[in-house]
Amino acid sequence: MRFITVFIFVICLVFAESAKNYKLFRVNKLNWHAAFQDCLTRGLQLATINSAVDQREFDAVLENSHMVNSWVWTSGTDQSEEGVFIWMSTGQPYTYTKWRESEPNNLRGDEHCMVVDWVDKNTPAYWNDGRCRYKLPYVCEDKAETNNVVKIDLNVD
Ligand SMILES: [Ca+2]
Ligand SMILES: [Ca+2]
Known part of the structure; x- marks a missing residue:
């Protein structure tokens, strides 16, 4: 009788690219520093946009708000x-960018603070650098997850 036991530990660092759950705050416009702090106070963080998928999710939140012609803070x-x-x-440094032509200038x-320059749902949104003291709407997101350590045991007889 022969037993073959294969015992494999695989430890993966998984960077979960889950939905950001962006939330727009537009009633009380804040400068960049105050917006950054307000997101933290809410248990969230000022938005990051790390991919085209994120950008589409971000745009969808603005589109659903029926907001037009506004700059919106990100982190x-x-x-x-x-x-x-x-x-x-x-x-983290940028892994994806969508700067408007000639920006950041x-x-x-x-x-020194980055906005998404939102026009309307029929116009692509682009990024711009703006003055941090401007009071603008801002988008918070769920706090970044710590890296998940996944341990997989394969026990084959
Ligand atoms: Ca600058
Ligand atoms: Ca600019």
């Missing part, structure tokens, strides 16, 4: 190093 910023944008909520040397 993108180059405040730590001019021209180098990161997502403040995660500390750091206009007057005073644009």
